[in-house]
Amino acid sequence: MKSDKIENAAKRIFAVMSFAGPVGAVRPFWIDGGSSAQQDEARRYAAAAINVETPLPQASGSWRLVILESPFAGDVEANQAYARAAMRDCLYRGEAPYASHLLYTQPGVLDDNDADQRRQGIEAGLTWGKMASATVVYTDRGISRGMHQGIERAQAERRLVEYRALSEGNK
Incomplete structure (x- = not known):
């Protein structure tokens, strides 16, 4: 069942998400059926990565090449999970994403x-971006220094820059 897959994936993502609470505070824990900002964020990432109802486009000349920009440094495990969800989002849009940071x-x-x-x-x-038609910037987790470099490079090369959030339309 799709909802079970999403919930299980969300639990795994939640386990590696960063916790920016006060020093000495206890890290929040997953509550089955619960709803917190962190749990909802993990569910959005999981839903974007597992969206099994939408078929992927078939390989053809219609794929749009894009550079994917998302954070990497800092909470690397959570950022990698987020980048994988963003890659999945690109694939559902008929794009062939390139995420060098992964x-x-x-x-x-x-x-x-x-x-x-x-x-x-x-x-x-x-x-590699010189071959891409756009740079897509996923903003749910902020824009890092490395992402700023990618945005500046795209602008200098007159490549389209699109800003996206998984929290929009991928819940």
């Missing part, structure tokens, strides 16, 4: 904590 940061590729390797990964991703 590709180049895999173990054995580049170390995002090393400034030179991080710069190399960002530059490689932005270079």
Whole structure:
């Protein structure tokens, strides 16, 4: 059942989401059937990633190439879950997203904590962007420094920049 899949995925996303409470505060925990801002956010991400009722477009010449911008640094696990949900959203829109921050940061590729390797990964991703028709910026988790670089590069190359939120229309 779709709702069970979404709820189970939301629990896993919730477990890795950042908690910005006061020092010494107890991290919130999942309450079955509960509704908090954090649980609702996790459900939105899960629903976007699991939206099984909408078929993916078939491969053809109609796919639009896009660079996906979303946060990576900071709460890496939650940001990766969010980026995967954003990629799924792009696919449902008939787009072929490229998210270098998910590709180049895999173990054995580049170390995002090393400034030179991080710069190399960002530059490689932005270079690929010359082939894209748009840069899509997912804003639910804010806009990071790296995302700003991608936006500036897209503007300099006169590439369309679109701002999106998974919380809009993907609940």
